[in-house]
Amino acid sequence: MSELLITNARLVNEGAITDADVLVRNGRIERVDREIVAPTNAQVIDADGRHLLPGMIDDQVHFREPGLTHKADIAHESAAAVAGGITTYMEMPNVKPPTIDADALADKHAIAARTSRANYSFYLGATNDNIEAIKRLDPLNNCGIKVFMGASTGNMLVDNDDALHAIFAAAPVPIITHCEDTPTVLANEAAAREKYGEDVPMSEHPYIRSAEACYKSSSKAIALAKEHGTQLHVIHLTTERELEMFEPGPVAGKQITSEGCVHHLFFDERDYAEKGTLIKCNPAIKTSADRQALLRAVAEDRIDVIATDHAPHLLAEKNQPYFQAPAGLPLVQHALLSVLEHMHRGLFSLETIVRKTSHNVAERFQVTERGFVREGYWADLVLIDTEKPTIVDDWPILSKCGWSPFAGTTFRSSIAATIVSGQVAYQEGKVGIGCTGQPLTFSR
Incomplete structure (x- = not known):
């Protein structure tokens, strides 16, 4: 033994x-x-x-396997996760091929069984036409269904209202939504191009992926959940306005819950001048006022869960002009450390951090005997x-992409x-x- x-x-x-x-x-x-x-x-x-502490349970990561392993894979990203105090992750379906059926889920489980250093589960991705796969999903062995209610890649954008109603009505597990209204984002992109041409500055990102785009989509998701009695978890909130739609209080018994991400709690629009496309993500890092509102929402239990949305890209991919640079940051290795900074600043207690990064995640998803x-x-x-500092630049980056947005941080x-x-x-x-x-x- x-x-x-x-x-x-x-x-x-x-x-x-x-x-x-x-x-x-x-x-x-x-x-x-x-x-x-x-x-x-x-x-x-x-x-x-x-x-x-109980290990962090990260309910939102993109480990890029299969199909995008030039920038990340389960072996490297799970190693970075455990180095950062994350013991369990739930991974997203926008890979190649996308995780939209039982066979794709089984393939991911097989890879993780061989290579993952942390505990794992995988979301089934919703599409406009995979309702039968959603209905057949086993609630005892699957964390949830991911619905992209905003611009995405491949076949992952669900923009058909009939399909959305069917998904929200039939889901046997919690629905997790990425909420940005695509028509609003596209209109904002067109306006930015008219003003700047193709040389759009990164400072425009929070206005292209605007608060209006977020609110319009998240309010729609909440309305659908209320209409159908769906268990809904709205991920990576970024705006003060959206927070008004979520009730404060314990996670237990909530039908509709919310998530805040470590980078939205740590950075704001002032950081674009130094970090540029390295902190380009969707939904965007927004204003200082929005960040302060997110921090308050964690403290008052309006935000139920803190996660990462770890989404690696190669530096060569990130170091491109605004429209070409992909959105996403590698975060798991330093996520918990970044949240602990808010404890040092007197904003969160250790007990609150444990609740948001572990207890509440286990309760929200009804994880068996963990958290x-x-x-x-x-x-x-x-x-x-x-009491022992971590100088980010003094340690190797374990994510396959080899860089961190926290470079230069102690x-x-x-x-x-x-x-x-x-x-x-x-x-x-x-x-x-x-x-x-x-x-x-x-x-x-």
Whole structure:
């Protein structure tokens, strides 16, 4: 039997911070107590007073496999994830071929079983014509259905109202929506071209992918969910106006929930002058006022979940003019560290961070036996040091694309160790050998 004992930890779990040891046997938490005696041959990690958290569950990543592996793949991105304290991820369907049927889901699971260092689940992508695949989706083994209600690539844009109504009416699992109104975005692009030609400055991005475009689409998604009684999770909110549509309060019992992303909480439009296309993403990083509203919404439980929307591209792809540069940032390696900066600034408590990055995700998606430090649950843990800084430029970037939008940043915390299903996946700067993630199951 494999055994691991973490001693002398400050455990942050279920709204409290306590001194505790955690004993793990065969991947699961066997005991949480004070001063546990180490079993013979157990691996021991001395936390030495550092904080032990349930691992981050990232409900939105793009790992690009299959079909786009020149820029990312499950092996590299999951390694970056565990280095960043992310023990579990839910991955998006806009790959090649898109994940829009059972065979494509099975192919992704097979790849992850071989190469993923973190636990995993995969969204089924909705299209205008795959309603039968949606109806057949197994709610016990699939995290959700992704609906692109805004400009996308390939066959992933759902712009037919009849199809939308059918999807929202029939979905056996939560629907996750990307909300930007395509006609509004296209009109804004045309206006920018008229003003600037093809040389549009990056500072125009939050006005091309505008607050109006976001609100028009997210309000439509919410109306559809209310009409059909659908479980809806609106991802990567970016605007103060949208936040008014979401109720504050605990995630438990909510039909309609929301997500904020780490880069929208960290950057605002002032950063385009330095970062340029490196922080181009959809929906766009917007104004300082919008960012402050997002931070307040996290604190008041109007935003239920914090995620990444990790979406790597090669630097050569990003270093192109506005219209050619793709949208998306590699984020998983530094996501939790960026959120901890808000703790250092006095905006979030550690208990709030754990709730938004782990507890609430597990509750929202009804993940089986993960997301909490409880006896009998899987041991998905991250040990953080809030007093040891991380200089981003001093560490290798583990994402396959090889760069980070946080270059030049010194975070005030660091990741000391990450435990995935009882295995040491990362410790003191090194990714563990032989660590393999597990597929998620759901209690629905």
